[in-house]
Amino acid sequence: MRKFVDLHLRAPIKDLDQVERMVRRSSELGYHLVGILLPPNIMRSQIDQLRHICNDANIDLVARVNFSPKTPRELLHDLRRFRRKFEVISITCTSKGVARQAAKDRRVDLLHFSATNLRKRFFDRAEAELASKALSYLEIEMAPLLLLTGFSRIRLLSRLRREVAIAEKFKVPVTISSGATNEYLIRRPHDYAALATLFDMPISSALRAISENPVAMVERNREKLSPDYVAPGIRVVGRKSGA
Amino acid sequence: MPKLVRRRYLAIKVVSEQAVTERAVMNAIWKAILQLFGEYGASQTDLRLIKADPQRNYAVVRCSHKSLERTRASIASITEINGKPAVVHVIGVSGTLRALRKKVST
Numbered sequence: 001m002r003k004f005v006d007l008h009l010r011a012p013i014k015d016l017d018q019v020e021r022m023v024r025r026s027s028e029l030g031y032h033l034v035g036i037l038l039p040p041n042i043m044r045s046q047i048d049q050l051r052h053i054c055n056d057a058n059i060d061l062v063a064r065v066n067f068s069p070k071t072p073r074e075l076l077h078d079l080r081r082f083r084r085k086f087e088v089i090s091i092t093c094t095s096k097g098v099a100r101q102a103a104k105d106r107r108v109d110l111l112h113f114s115a116t117n118l119r120k121r122f123f124d125r126a127e128a129e130l131a132s133k134a135l136s137y138l139e140i141e142m143a144p145l146l147l148l149t150g151f152s153r154i155r156l157l158s159r160l161r162r163e164v165a166i167a168e169k170f171k172v173p174v175t176i177s178s179g180a181t182n183e184y185l186i187r188r189p190h191d192y193a194a195l196a197t198l199f200d201m202p203i204s205s206a207l208r209a210i211s212e213n214p215v216a217m218v219e220r221n222r223e224k225l226s227p228d229y230v231a232p233g234i235r236v237v238g239r240k241s242g243a
Numbered sequence: 244m245p246k247l248v249r250r251r252y253l254a255i256k257v258v259s260e261q262a263v264t265e266r267a268v269m270n271a272i273w274k275a276i277l278q279l280f281g282e283y284g285a286s287q288t289d290l291r292l293i294k295a296d297p298q299r300n301y302a303v304v305r306c307s308h309k310s311l312e313r314t315r316a317s318i319a320s321i322t323e324i325n326g327k328p329a330v331v332h333v334i335g336v337s338g339t340l341r342a343l344r345k346k347v348s349t
Contacts, residue, residue: 194315
């Protein structure tokens with residue numbers, strides 16, 4: 001059976017009731033794993049509290065952080081500082097320099113672009129080539145598709161169609177996430193797959209983008225963050241006591 | 244020989260802060276289809292309301308087999324009904340009403 005993942009719940013973590021409602025709704029709709037957007041300076045106890053809420057709803061939590069650095073140098077600083085604290089790191093690319101640096105850095109998991117300012121969507125062929133080598137994923141958020149109307153939605157769909165075609169050509173994995181700020185913006189995985197057909201993504205690829213692709217990324221990162229991890233394919237299987 | 248028309252039945256559930264009538268739900272679905280696919284696309288969906296249970300906020304609608312994904316995308320794109328936040332979830336799809344009933348009850 002497929003495990004469905006929503007890597008981007010924009011739940012207000014100060015309002016735990018709202019977080020609980022959103023997590024419960026995600027669980028009811030068939031998700032097994034949700035990524036909640038957390039501030040970089042969050043305390044470990046707060047993450048544990050959120051994990052407890054998710055466990056009650058029978059859903060797995062992924063600690064995710066989002067950075068919008070202004071310069072490549074700022075991006076490198078953020079990555080150095082926070083990579084080992086969070087399971088998923090996404091970068092909102094606000095300039096071409098940041099986009100290129102994010103695409104070639106293996107510590108970046110998700111490339112995220114503005115849905116409203118289409119001039120700041122830098123996912124072109126050069127970006128895709130770098131992202132494909134560094135195993136970064138292209139994230140497509142569905143909330144703007146639901147909220148925008150008229151010409152802005154038309155332009156967004158057209159841009160997403162182009163980006164998905166480029167991603168497919170350069171074999172950049174795509175993830176689809178909700179980007180929901182409340183429970184009314186969360187949809188079932190199959191509904192997201194149907195919505196993805198609006199930008200010419202085949203249903204099978206869309207379902208992969210909401211299940212296998214994000215699951216693979218989270219599992220890879222969890223393995224890397226485990227204390228037994230040494231390098232790809234090498235892990236500590238036992239420690240000699242007193243050594 | 245007449246060509247067999249293949250259809251799909253969709254069980255939907257409406258989640259809203261206020262009580263909504265079946266008419267309001269159908270209007271919202273038609274509006275979403277028209278917005279996304281225009282009148283030509285809407286004409287191909289062959290959308291009909293089969294039955295509704297306003298007490299439990301459930302309904303069953305029928306569409307043509309070829310326009311299932313369009314109908315589903317349109318239903319998913321609904322964000323409000325009568326000006327209030329609302330969601331319409333597709334809880335099951337099937338080719339016959341009997342199979343749909345079985346699927347939804349499990």
